[in-house]
Amino acid sequence: MTVPLSRWPTPLDPAPRLARAIGLHPADLWVKRDDLTDLGGGNKIRKLEHLFAEAEGAGATVLVTEGGVQSNHARMTAAAAARRGLGCVLVLSGDPDPRHPGNLALEGLFGARVVVGPAVDDVVAQLREAGERPSVIPLGGSSVTGARGYLTCAAELAEQAPDAVHVVTAVGSGGTMAGLVAGLGAARVLGVHTGAVPDPEARVAALVAALGGSAAGLRLRTDQVGDGYGALTTAAEHAIRTAAATEGLVLEPTYTGKALAGLVAAVQEGAVRPGERTVWLHTGGLPGLFGHPFAEQVAREVLDRS
Ligand SMILES: *Cc1c(COP(=O)(O)O)cnc(C)c1O
DSSP: OOOOOSOSSOOEEEOHHHHHHTTSOTTTEEEEETTSSSTTSBTHHHHHHHHHHHHHHTTOSEEEEEEETTOHHHHHHHHHHHHHTOEEEEEEESOOOTTSOHHHHHHHHTTOEEEESSOHHHHHHHHHHTTOOEEEEOGGGOSHHHHHHHHHHHHHHHHHOTTOSEEEEEESSSHHHHHHHHHHOGGGEEEEEOSSSSOHHHHHHHHHHHTTOOOTTOEEEOSOOTTSTTOOOHHHHHHHHHHHHHHOOOOOTTTHHHHHHHHHHHHHHTSSOTTSOEEEEEOBOHHHHTTSHHHHHHHHHHHHTO
């Protein structure tokens, strides 16, 4: 059961100039445009279609979820709650900085209440006392219910690119990779860990098993994290600049920059070879770019050159 929050399927676009720039043949590389969804764009919406159906079925009046200060998942939950006429409380961790507004600004526009610091359980208890019926969505929406959204994406890819040898995705809370693996098989999916959780492999494997798939032979790169979740790496910066300059695609430092850097490393190692049809999943996150100091750095550079 799902509630409709966007238009499907998302497009699969060729990326010949980017392919050539990273050492593949022009016809090898395709981008699955899960950035082109509603609610500001991104992968969480596929999960939220399932999670909102579950919450609404249970009679929820307010959705509660958690994440970092620039969580795309929190922003999309706030937008979905607005769309469905429900309340939304976002429990964020970290140090919000209004000079880098990004997702935080959108959450304000969507009418969510943002609290920084407290435990989710305490927020839920307060809401119950106030007569609300809260429903908690876990970090990144990566429950088994949420991960089902990526079974649907796997089915779209089976139609759009039946001969894809590799499907490459960023891995945060793991639900995206898990749904793809459950739908396409572990051998065809390459995940790139972003440092969002300490135990990505165990999380993905548990979700794959719960979805009825096999996680044997899971392909998960853990070499792109750098100084941690959200920290820009040299490889991600290069990937962001290359994707933008060759295809007009907008990536960001936290997820998609690292995911493309992981593909670049896989090509350099020969784990992904020219002639193998490769789908790179664009998981969205554009607002997060404007929540990161990197955007300010690029703006300064362009002004210095003017
Ligand atoms: C959350 C997120 C991911 C990671 O997805 P998970 O299902 O949490 O692993 C990747 N890219 C973007 C832009 C995200 O917001």
